[in-house]
Amino acid sequence: MWIDQTALSQAIQVTNWVVPAVQTVHILAIAVVASSVLMIDLRLIGVFWADRPMKEVSSRFLPLVWWPLLILLATGVIMIIGEPARALKNPAFQLKMALLVAALIITGLFQFLHRRNATFGDLRSGSRATAATVAVVSMLLWSAIVFAGRWIAYYA
Numbered sequence: 001m002w003i004d005q006t007a008l009s010q011a012i013q014v015t016n017w018v019v020p021a022v023q024t025v026h027i028l029a030i031a032v033v034a035s036s037v038l039m040i041d042l043r044l045i046g047v048f049w050a051d052r053p054m055k056e057v058s059s060r061f062l063p064l065v066w067w068p069l070l071i072l073l074a075t076g077v078i079m080i081i082g083e084p085a086r087a088l089k090n091p092a093f094q095l096k097m098a099l100l101v102a103a104l105i106i107t108g109l110f111q112f113l114h115r116r117n118a119t120f121g122d123l124r125s126g127s128r129a130t131a132a133t134v135a136v137v138s139m140l141l142w143s144a145i146v147f148a149g150r151w152i153a154y155y156a
Contacts, residue, residue, distance in 0.1 A: 012082035044135035
């Protein structure tokens with residue numbers, strides 16, 4: 001690929017510490033996003049902080065979903081530039097990106113529904129089935145993203 005031939009790609013490839021350092025930051029950011037999404041989803045189905053309003057839970061954890069995504073974008077771009085063929089031509093990477101788009105849509109849908117109806121996700125609200133469905137789909141998508149990300153290293 002042409003990206004392999006750029007000076008930045010070459011520098012990343014020959015500097016031994018860049019890829020492990022970037023991967024470490026990437027994994028830590030994934031942990032923050034995944035655990036924050038899990039807390040919101042578990043609250044939506046009534047398992048976590050069931051005694052607190054959804055507004056309180058979402059205001060605590062949603063920033064920890066969206067802001068680390070910027071770190072994931074930056075570290076992901078660095079890893080792609082360092083090894084473009086390994087990522088861009090890899091079906092596991094392509095699957096991860098498709099799942100990510102779907103997960104961002106479902107996370108945005110939750111945020112939209114919650115902003116439109118402040119009681120969305122509250123245990124006494126009438127939208128329990130919708131909230132539980134959003135939570136389950138979200139958990140499945142974010143879990144699949146983590147698995148697909150791990151498969152990138154093993155799918156050649």
